[in-house]
Amino acid sequence: MKHLVFCLLFSAFLISHVVAEEVSLQGNQMQGGLIFGMTEPGNRVELNGQVLPVSANGHFLIGFGRNAKKEATLKITGLDGRVNTRILRVAPRTYKTQRINGLPSRKVIPKPKDVVRIRADNSDIARVRALDTRQAYFSSGFIWPVTGPVSGVFGSQRILNGKPKNPHNGTDIAALEGTIIKAPADGVVELVHENMFYTGNTLMLDHGFGLTSVYAHMSALLVNEGDLVKQGTPIGKVGKTGRVTGAHLHWGVTLNHTHLDPALIAGDMN
Ligand SMILES: [Zn+2]
Structure with missing residues (x-):
């Protein structure tokens, strides 16, 4: 499942953009899921307008809570000022x-x-x-x-x-x-x-x-x-x-x- 989400995301992204290498996301894009993100060191990462901490190697984390909204906006700003924005779709879940x-x-x-x-x-x-x-x-x-x-x-x-x-x-x-x-x-x-x-x-x-x-x-x-x-x-x-x-x-x-x-x-x- 993890891998599937990752691949779907990438194939969709590769078709429409040529700057896919600026960010990779692995994990579960669903309520309760954790995404391990990777970008080029020095890039600025924002999720829904909030700046996320990024490690010296370019690692960052995104967490979707139990009741996370179905879409989130990820914005990556490179050192050269180039901006790459994408909408992350968050799959809903039903709870027992x-x-x-x-x-x-x-x-x-x-x-x-x-x-x-x-x-x-x-x-x-x-x-x-x-x-x-x-x-x-x-x-x-x-x-x-x-x-x-x-x-x-x-x-x-x-x-x-x-x-x-x-x-x-x-x-x-x-x-x-x-x-x-x-x-x-x-x-x-x-x-x-x-x-x-x-x-x-x-x-x-x-x-x-x-x-x-x-x-x-x-x-x-x-x-x-x-x-x-x-x-x-x-x-x-x-x-x-x-x-x-x-x-x-x-x-x-x-x-x-x-x-x-x-x-x-x-x-x-x-
Ligand atoms: Zn318990």
Whole structure:
């Protein structure tokens, strides 16, 4: 699918323009998708009028959120002032409704003292998502951190113990407790927390340029804040800490504050 999107885009572009080499886009042009862009170093890149950070090698990222509009305007301005504008079409998706029952009621309707804890957890997470590290760690590409049945998909509307909640902002992978979780891409460990209210043992990686990932409900944490990890490095073990009904990994990927679909980024599970 990834490849298909890429090829369609390019063939259409090559027919109408001769300056296609000024930008290449790989990834999923759909809601929840992440695009790995590449342009000539020094070019200025804007998406819908907003300037995007570009690495010294010309890498940049575009993320389409759960409810992204069906079109986005990409504008590349070269060092010579030449402007190349194109419309990116973003495929819409439909999202499931997932009902989960049997959660402890306190994890669905928190007590006032839990709310204090939840706010502190959220501010730790927000700090990492606000990072704008200018190192393109993400250029390693992405693999699945754990393989197993996907028990929760990105974007689904959640009804927990009968109460409508926020959409699910990651991918859940069911696996035996203790299964090793690998770093899906290069990055820096930016947060290690042993007891978040919802996510239990929680870890976050910074992949650079505003792209971060989160790993929740783990039974063990195997790295420390500040560690530089390579794709495949063991970072933790699958568990059932926090708000869960069974052992699984909740994996989330976020570009700045836009949640993306990790399953699209990792591609087919082998
Ligand atoms: Zn989840």
